[in-house]
Amino acid sequence: MLTSALADSVTMLRRNLKHMLRYPSMTLFMVVMPVLFLLLFVYILGGAIGPAGHTGRAAYATFITPGILALTAVAATTATAVSVASDMAGGIIARFRTMPIARVSMLAGHVGGAVIQTVLGMAAVTAIALLTGFRATTSATNWLAAAGILILFAFALTWLSVALGLAAKTVEAASNAPTPLIILPFLGSGFVLTHSMPTAIRWFAEYQPFTPVINTVRGLLTGGPIGRNAVIAIAWSLAITLGSYLWARKLFGRDPART
Amino acid sequence: MTSPSPRAAPAIAVTGLRKSYAEHLVLGGIDLTVHHGTVFALLGPNGAGKTTTVQILSTLIHADGGEATLAGYDLNREPARVREVIGVTGQYSAADKLLTGWENLMLMADLYHLRRARAKERTAELLEQFGLAEAAGKLAATYSGGMQRKLDLAMTLVSEPQIIFLDEPTTGLDPRSRRTVWQIVKDLASSGVTIFLTTQYLEEADQLAGQIALLDHGTLIAQGTPDELKRMIPGGHIRLRFTDASTLSKARAVLGWGGGVGASRGWGGGVGASRGWGGGVGASRARPGKADEQALTLEVPTSGSVPELRGILTRLDDHGIDAAELTVHTPDLDDVFLTLTGN
Numbered sequence: 001m002l003t004s005a006l007a008d009s010v011t012m013l014r015r016n017l018k019h020m021l022r023y024p025s026m027t028l029f030m031v032v033m034p035v036l037f038l039l040l041f042v043y044i045l046g047g048a049i050g051p052a053g054h055t056g057r058a059a060y061a062t063f064i065t066p067g068i069l070a071l072t073a074v075a076a077t078t079a080t081a082v083s084v085a086s087d088m089a090g091g092i093i094a095r096f097r098t099m100p101i102a103r104v105s106m107l108a109g110h111v112g113g114a115v116i117q118t119v120l121g122m123a124a125v126t127a128i129a130l131l132t133g134f135r136a137t138t139s140a141t142n143w144l145a146a147a148g149i150l151i152l153f154a155f156a157l158t159w160l161s162v163a164l165g166l167a168a169k170t171v172e173a174a175s176n177a178p179t180p181l182i183i184l185p186f187l188g189s190g191f192v193l194t195h196s197m198p199t200a201i202r203w204f205a206e207y208q209p210f211t212p213v214i215n216t217v218r219g220l221l222t223g224g225p226i227g228r229n230a231v232i233a234i235a236w237s238l239a240i241t242l243g244s245y246l247w248a249r250k251l252f253g254r255d256p257a258r259t
Numbered sequence: 260m261t262s263p264s265p266r267a268a269p270a271i272a273v274t275g276l277r278k279s280y281a282e283h284l285v286l287g288g289i290d291l292t293v294h295h296g297t298v299f300a301l302l303g304p305n306g307a308g309k310t311t312t313v314q315i316l317s318t319l320i321h322a323d324g325g326e327a328t329l330a331g332y333d334l335n336r337e338p339a340r341v342r343e344v345i346g347v348t349g350q351y352s353a354a355d356k357l358l359t360g361w362e363n364l365m366l367m368a369d370l371y372h373l374r375r376a377r378a379k380e381r382t383a384e385l386l387e388q389f390g391l392a393e394a395a396g397k398l399a400a401t402y403s404g405g406m407q408r409k410l411d412l413a414m415t416l417v418s419e420p421q422i423i424f425l426d427e428p429t430t431g432l433d434p435r436s437r438r439t440v441w442q443i444v445k446d447l448a449s450s451g452v453t454i455f456l457t458t459q460y461l462e463e464a465d466q467l468a469g470q471i472a473l474l475d476h477g478t479l480i481a482q483g484t485p486d487e488l489k490r491m492i493p494g495g496h497i498r499l500r501f502t503d504a505s506t507l508s509k510a511r512a513v514l515g516w517g518g519g520v521g522a523s524r525g526w527g528g529g530v531g532a533s534r535g536w537g538g539g540v541g542a543s544r545a546r547p548g549k550a551d552e553q554a555l556t557l558e559v560p561t562s563g564s565v566p567e568l569r570g571i572l573t574r575l576d577d578h579g580i581d582a583a584e585l586t587v588h589t590p591d592l593d594d595v596f597l598t599l600t601g602n
Contacts, residue, residue, distance in 0.1 A: 091353030255320040
């Protein structure tokens with residue numbers, strides 16, 4: 001039973017990877033959007049708003065790259081929600097539901113594909129960040145740890161976007177559903193230090209999930225303090241994953257809507 | 260032949276199947292039995308509940324009540340077992356448009372855990388059988404409607420299911436593709452597979468099915484073989500057209516015909532027997548025996564048998580009445596349907 005669920009998930013993953021190859025515009029958007037923000041902040045605003053200790057374009061690029069990487073995970077959520085919603089709107093999921101397939105494999109294929117897509121996107125964004133002056137001052141172990149934190153967070157956002165895609169009534173609604181997430185790296189520690197913000201926003205910024213993730217990655221890559229951020233980042237990621245997984249499973253378990 | 264079911268049950272047995280969406284009753288408790296290796300057609304207009312029936316029996320949605328077994332497996336308690344023996348082709352394309360025809364079939368083969376060699380063999384077999392070999396490397400999105408339907412059917416057959424559901428398999432197809440799909444269904448039927456299809460075309464049910472059930476507003480209003488159903492309404496009629504009104508009225512007198520329903524009974528020789536089937540079908544009785552003064556036509560109910568026709572023509576001849584035109588109308592399933600639904 002478990003092995004067939006795994007085999008089915010791999011089959012579904014292959015299907016989703018093929019989709020990404022055949023329909024690359026979503027993948028492209030996922031890289032282009034964070035890169036545009038990177039260029040905007042480094043070259044247009046970077047000369048003026050570098051936070052204390054990060055003046056100069058290269059220093060600011062180094063400061064914001066963790067936030068840009070978190071933004072990459074957000075950019076991927078739209079693609080995932082859209083791909084889930086259009087799958088649900090087409091007849092193929094109905095076909096799958098009448099076949100002896102482990103149900104979780106249909107969602108697992110999307111999640112696996114989206115996480116792979118996000119990781120590749122993050123690698124591309126990192127490469128471009130290096131060109132703009134981003135420099136990590138860290139060991140290979142810390143690189144891996146940072147990658148681990150980002151992948152775990154991407155995994156959480158992916159499950160969230162799968163649930164959003166299932167909850168959406170139309171493909172258009174699915175493409176809009178994750179949009180509010182884009183604002184979160186900005187309302188966190190992605191581009192400025194949170195203590196420069198007005199109290200209410202600062203309070204929100206310090207407690208929302210993106211801040212500990214960005215702080216942890218920044219600490220790992222550039223050697224700043226991490227403190228409890230790593231634990232909070234992991235806890236947030238696991239909580240979002242679990243909550244979204246349960247929500248997605250409930251949505252997927254319902255009888256499909258009447259057509 | 261299909262492999263025997265665990266219990267010697269019919270392929271599909273349904274009792275009291277009910278389904279409502281909010282206030283709207285879709286299925287009001289239907290009972291039906293489909294035997295192994297037969298073709299069963301669920302016939303009805305749009306909104307009758309055909310698709311809902313297929314969706315429930317194919318484990319896609321849950322019924323509100325009722326029992327069903329497929330190949331002996333209980334629909335409510337053993338849906339996973341049911342899924343192993345069925346194949347479903349829905350009303351809308353259920354192929355992956357971003358994959359090629361070949362990839363779609365291989366996807367099915369992988370999900371049914373066929374071994375790689377067997378998967379390739381089966382895929383090649385089906386592409387050949389459905390005339391899709393040439394288009395195998397093209398994305399399904401580029402297929403015509405007829406090709407997509409064929410791909411859909413081929414995908415359903417990858418696992419060689421015992422019971423196949425086809426929900427309006429020819430809706431939206433051009434006449435040639437429709438013929439192709441019919442031939443596929445006939446070939447499948449002759450290979451011993453049990454087929455449950457829905458259609459709004461009476462001709463299609465007549466062509467393909469050994470058993471037909473008529474569904475209207477979530478209720479089965481009749482069930483039987485095509486012939487049995489045709490016998491449920493009064494026999495056919497002939498329509499005689501005359502050149503002028505006086506000939507028409509003469510003919511009406513000669514044929515012992517007051518134009519009313521009562522008179523028509525006199526002609527019911529061959530028809531009377533069949534009327535036993537039409538017990539509840541009041542509306543249809545008013546139909547025979549219409550004289551149309553405008554069109555100068557007279558409809559005379561008959562079984563359509565040659566002696567009966569000869570009798571009618573001889574009587575007209577004896578009185579020197581010439582009919583300008585004669586058409587014979589034999590009952591088809593359209594008549595049954597229109598009669599029974601009261602439309």
